[in-house]
Amino acid sequence: MTALPERRRTRRLPEELGVIVALLVMMTVIGVARPRFLNPLNLLTILGHTTFLGMLAVGMVFLLAIREIDLSVGWIFNFSAVFTALLMVAGVPPWVCAVAGVGFGALLGLVNGALAVVLRLPAIIVTLGTFSMFQGLSLVVNNGRAVVPADQGSSFFTAISAKLFGVLPVPAAVFLVLAVVMHLVLHRSRFGYRVQAVGSNPEAAELAGISNAAVRLQTLVLMGAICGLSGAMYVGFRGAIDPNEGSDFVLVVVAAVIIGGTPLSGGSGTVIGAVIGTLIIQIISSGLIFFGIDATWSTFVTGAVIVLAVSLDQAVKYQRARRARRQAKH
Amino acid sequence: MSRSRYVWAVGVVAAMALASGAHADDKVTVGFVTHAQGNPFIQQIVDGAQAAADDLGVTLQVAQKSGGDPEAQLRAVQNFASSGVAGVATSVPGESMAKGLNELVASGVPIVQYNLLATSVKAAYVGEKSVESGRILGKMIVAKMGGPAAKGTVIIGNCFPGFPVLENRAKGVEESLKAAPGLKVLGPFDVKVSAVENYNRWEQLYAANPDAAAMIGLCAPDVASLGKLNAANGDKFLAGGYDMTEENLAAIKGGHAYVTLGQSAFVQGYLPVALLVNAIKTKQPTPVGFFNSGTQIVTADSVDMGNGLPKITFDEAQKLAADPKATAAYYKVWTKTLAGDGLTANIKPIAAESE
Numbered sequence: 001m002t003a004l005p006e007r008r009r010t011r012r013l014p015e016e017l018g019v020i021v022a023l024l025v026m027m028t029v030i031g032v033a034r035p036r037f038l039n040p041l042n043l044l045t046i047l048g049h050t051t052f053l054g055m056l057a058v059g060m061v062f063l064l065a066i067r068e069i070d071l072s073v074g075w076i077f078n079f080s081a082v083f084t085a086l087l088m089v090a091g092v093p094p095w096v097c098a099v100a101g102v103g104f105g106a107l108l109g110l111v112n113g114a115l116a117v118v119l120r121l122p123a124i125i126v127t128l129g130t131f132s133m134f135q136g137l138s139l140v141v142n143n144g145r146a147v148v149p150a151d152q153g154s155s156f157f158t159a160i161s162a163k164l165f166g167v168l169p170v171p172a173a174v175f176l177v178l179a180v181v182m183h184l185v186l187h188r189s190r191f192g193y194r195v196q197a198v199g200s201n202p203e204a205a206e207l208a209g210i211s212n213a214a215v216r217l218q219t220l221v222l223m224g225a226i227c228g229l230s231g232a233m234y235v236g237f238r239g240a241i242d243p244n245e246g247s248d249f250v251l252v253v254v255a256a257v258i259i260g261g262t263p264l265s266g267g268s269g270t271v272i273g274a275v276i277g278t279l280i281i282q283i284i285s286s287g288l289i290f291f292g293i294d295a296t297w298s299t300f301v302t303g304a305v306i307v308l309a310v311s312l313d314q315a316v317k318y319q320r321a322r323r324a325r326r327q328a329k330h
Numbered sequence: 331m332s333r334s335r336y337v338w339a340v341g342v343v344a345a346m347a348l349a350s351g352a353h354a355d356d357k358v359t360v361g362f363v364t365h366a367q368g369n370p371f372i373q374q375i376v377d378g379a380q381a382a383a384d385d386l387g388v389t390l391q392v393a394q395k396s397g398g399d400p401e402a403q404l405r406a407v408q409n410f411a412s413s414g415v416a417g418v419a420t421s422v423p424g425e426s427m428a429k430g431l432n433e434l435v436a437s438g439v440p441i442v443q444y445n446l447l448a449t450s451v452k453a454a455y456v457g458e459k460s461v462e463s464g465r466i467l468g469k470m471i472v473a474k475m476g477g478p479a480a481k482g483t484v485i486i487g488n489c490f491p492g493f494p495v496l497e498n499r500a501k502g503v504e505e506s507l508k509a510a511p512g513l514k515v516l517g518p519f520d521v522k523v524s525a526v527e528n529y530n531r532w533e534q535l536y537a538a539n540p541d542a543a544a545m546i547g548l549c550a551p552d553v554a555s556l557g558k559l560n561a562a563n564g565d566k567f568l569a570g571g572y573d574m575t576e577e578n579l580a581a582i583k584g585g586h587a588y589v590t591l592g593q594s595a596f597v598q599g600y601l602p603v604a605l606l607v608n609a610i611k612t613k614q615p616t617p618v619g620f621f622n623s624g625t626q627i628v629t630a631d632s633v634d635m636g637n638g639l640p641k642i643t644f645d646e647a648q649k650l651a652a653d654p655k656a657t658a659a660y661y662k663v664w665t666k667t668l669a670g671d672g673l674t675a676n677i678k679p680i681a682a683e684s685e
Contacts (some may be wrong), residue, residue, distance in 0.1 A: 146426065
């Protein structure tokens with residue numbers, strides 16, 4: 001009678017406990033050595049830094065959960081932003097452009113999804129090709145130059161550049177809301193359960209009446225739409241989109257999701273973990289500067305701290321699994 | 331100690347060691363952000379910045395971002411500002427950095443742009459006259475090919491399509507090549523920035539155009555790649571490009587490349603730090619304007635280092651490219667001219683950069 005409540009209590013601990021601990025340890029270490037780092041304004045700035053990549057990481061969780069990876073996310077982001085900005089340059093109202101940008105991102109995701117489903121290829125192979133296609137088309141339409149909407153007095157730019165309560169950048173708030181919504185979608189909606197079922201055992205899911213093709217298509221479209229949202233907001237926030245922006249996004253996004261605890265083997269995923277993974281990457285980047293670590297060492301230190309963070313996460317998971325085994329024996 | 335506790339202890343100790351090992355002193359610190367990592371030309375700029383920091387008694391902290399990602403670079407600048415440095419110099423590989431940099435300028439953080447600029451940033455810019463340097467390179471190639479009567483195919487490569495400074499160089503080169511109507515100009519083609527990819531791209535361009543009479547690159551790795559390619563194919567085409575890196579100078583010395591234009595990497599590192607220190611002392615933002623770093627012209631027969639620097643031989647130029655201390659000593663003649671009003675005496679409107 002006493003073992004059951006004990007087991008329940010253990011289960012309530014969040015899956016992301018390990019990365020949360022790693023994040024807090026890193027913040028504490030940096031904060032103790034450099035108290036200025038813990039200035040709330042600096043922490044909110046770091047949160048702001050996670051926004052655009054973090055959104056992509058949230059979408060990538062769904063893809064990893066179905067054992068897929070989209071390599072073209074950086075260029076969907078870029079192409080959607082270019083599309084949005086060019087519409088603005090053409091005189092279309094900015095809010096309409098932003099919505100169109102999200103739709104355009106979804107369309108590019110649909111291209112990825114349709115190719116993957118029709119050709120029966122893994123998304124990683126399809127997006128290896130569309131990575132260059134989207135990059136190339138984006139360069140064609142922007143003529144290799146930054147696209148800068150001339151009139152930035154519209155309410156769209158004002159709203160996206162504003163700070164809630166004077167401190168929290170609006171894109172960061174949108175990112176947090178998106179993360180909460182997508183967390184609920186993954187763990188509380190029929191679509192989320194299907195995603196996890198397909199990733200867990202595609203054959204069993206198919207036998208249970210879940211169309212693998214439909215889920216893959218929907219997930220890639222969702223990823224595209226999120227890239228479009230991130231791209232449209234980027235134009236509002238920065239007031240321009242450069243031809244090479246997004247080129248390096250994919251590695252950081254996948255790293256953030258994996259650091260956050262989503263397994264490459266599929267079947268499960270954690271949106272909250274991905275958010276924390278993105279934060280860890282940004283905090284490493286910020287910490288290197290606060291510590292004044294030489295640029296030639298910074299690449300090594302970045303990797304080493306990531307390994308340390310993942311080790312902490314694994315240590316916590318190991319500890320929890322051992323405790324669970326012990327309780328099961330009793 | 332249990333295994334998990336051991337892992338925890340190691341993690342915390344390692345992190346604390348990292349913290350305690352960090353550099354901290356009472357000197358003013360300035361941040362310096364680059365758009366490439368492991369690039370010899372960028373390293374020469376950093377060496378120039380370090381020389382300025384040593385001369386002016388400040389601490390230089392460098393952050394290097396690979397791939398020319400404007401967003402990552404802006405984040406590094408913002409992190410520097412949050413960490414309390416007194417000013418930041420950064421190359422600006424994209425217009426999307428402008429808004430964020432202007433916010434920092436407005437908040438009182440001295441900013442200097444170098445090498446790559448956004449014209450809307452309200453801060454000083456140190457760099458070459460990009461269109462003009464392209465014109466110089468194009469003129470030298472045309473002259474070597476026989477002047478206005480020159481004939482043949484000329485291929486232009488750009489390692490980073492979309493970078494305004496590189497697009498301006500291409501524009502200048504193309505303008506000068508028009509002086510010889512018999513020249514057929516192809517490109518600019520994307521030849522990528524990494525040394526391996528850069529060579530592969532040029533190799534493919536040559537394979538597709540084996541009759542090419544000249545090949546012109548706009549970035550640091552090009553002259554070295556073109557030199558190797560020329561050497562492997564019997565030195566059949568004229569090669570020209572940019573930057574005085576050791577590899578580029580070696581290609582010229584070996585007779586496999588004709589010309590390389592330097593953009594005074596040392597000046598592009600030294601001057602931003604000097605401008606920042608001046609801004610910090612006077613508690614004023616850096617002046618909005620263009621500081622021409624000068625163009626250097628190097629062939630196997632002549633070396634023009636620009637900026638009124640003493641004449642040197644090709645061998646001496648090669649030695650300087652490999653020795654930051656010797657370079658700093660050589661530039662003393664120029665750094666002395668920055669004393670007093672000399673620092674800001676030659677400021678021009680930003681638009682002059684692309685004239």
